[in-house]
Amino acid sequence: MREVAVIGVGTSQFGKRSDVQLVELAWESIREALKDSGVSQKDVDFVVTGNLGMWSSEPLPAVVISEYAGLNPTGTMKVEAACATGSAAVMVAYSAIQAGLADIAMAVGVEKMNESPLHNVVEFIGRAGNYFWEFQNFGLTFPAYYALHAVSYMAKFGITEEDLGLVAVKNHYYGSKNPKAQFQKPISIEEVLKSPYVAYPLKLYDCSPVTDGSSCVILASEDVVREYTDTPVWIRGIGTASDTANLSKRKEFWGLKAARVAAEQAYKMAGVHEPLGFFDVAEVHDCFTIAEIMAYEDLGFAKQGEGVELLKEEQTYIGGKIPVNLDGGLKAKGHPIGATGISMIAELTKQLQQRVEKDRQTDIINGNALAHNVGGTGHYAYVTVLSLNRR
């Protein structure tokens, strides 16, 4: 099998980016990734763009970005896997290289959610399930889908709204140390608990924000990696799975089956037997606080029902068994849908290469990292294993 590595990464400032258009925002991360890798546009054999759109004006983001970034006439496409769009873009770029169609491929994810007013964003994202049977009659929203999981999980395992809030406190703490995060202030558990309900039992501070941002990674085949870097980050495993569009067709609401299936595949491919002790750091999909707790369990960091214990013991902080979301996560860094999965891989690449800000850099011992990116409410799941060690 042809091996594929990340050789350069870039991430824009996340937040409400009223100062840039979609193409300008995408360019911020593309430029950074080109400079980081030493690759020039003419060396790129294939470009994959991740964007969900709807709320932004450009319907063909791949073509406007390629023109602006000087990437023509390289082949391109847009991919969609809801909030896991970024990881899907990376998977397509990876596959093109592995198949021998490209030696260097770029995955760029961008979202400009603030081109529409909040009430339209709530509308569009609420439709991201089964439109006819869930949204049309019952007006479910994205927070509501996860709130349905939270109520079920809380009833089954006896955790509280305060327990959920521990995720927000941790991720805002690390967001405060990440200059590219949307929210750069630590918050207290009292502030979380005081915030108004969005969808019971989830409150404002349980939810990731509406974000503009972009992220870009450049991947290379084993044949050309050494021309660009001495410290490539190898993609050692990728798993992907799906689950029913209608939540009502799921058997239980205290975990995401697609994430478990995707993790199993990625672990098998990368030869991971016990994730704790293998990974130095992880990025997990904390679109809502409950999602991070379910992720710990779906990924095998904790037994079912015991995810909160990791938080209470601070095992997912730096110095713990498995530091998680040291960039602030979706919760504090922000969640520009199409960019999120790519920014996870960009962040982990820099963590493994020990290039992030000092006070959020974790110790790299084994040289392995994990990205867990969920689309919709477990409709799509992508799990990616990265490593400094080649197979």
Add this chain to the structure above:
Amino acid sequence: MNEKDRLLEQLKQFEMFVKSRIENEGFPIVQDDKSGDPIWIDMREVTLRYLISVKGIDRFFRGLRGGKVMATYCKVCDITYFPPQKDCPSCLTDNVEWKEIENEGFLLTFTVVFVRPYSFMHHSPYTVGIARFGDITITAWVRGDPKSLRPGQKVKLEVVKREPEGYLTYELVPV
């Protein structure tokens, strides 16, 4: 004035402001509330309203008119489908039958939607639940005070008129 009317009023005022900007400055460019950055206000507006075929599940709507919530059932595979679907992907046929749903169920989970989408803003915060009825599970609004709800709660299904829209749908009613 409800939340939606307030929003519509704000949008109307904003529209007038944009108009005055075009007259005075020559462009639909306004300053962003927070950053002060210049923002072009899109001059092309569309209304999204889809035309969705229901031919394959027409029986479902006739059922609702008769006060019944129906599912489809493949007797070859012994699989009940809800939402109803006209095809059985398991045996690759469309020989499904229609059957009424067993009307004794229990709540698996629920939520109360406080921040509503634009097209639901004219409703007060509403409770959405997922409940199991025999071998199928149904998502719908839950009637009554959400404070007394918990997973496991017994519920039944009732066909109701969704007001103010006035069309027939179904609701979960705590027993």
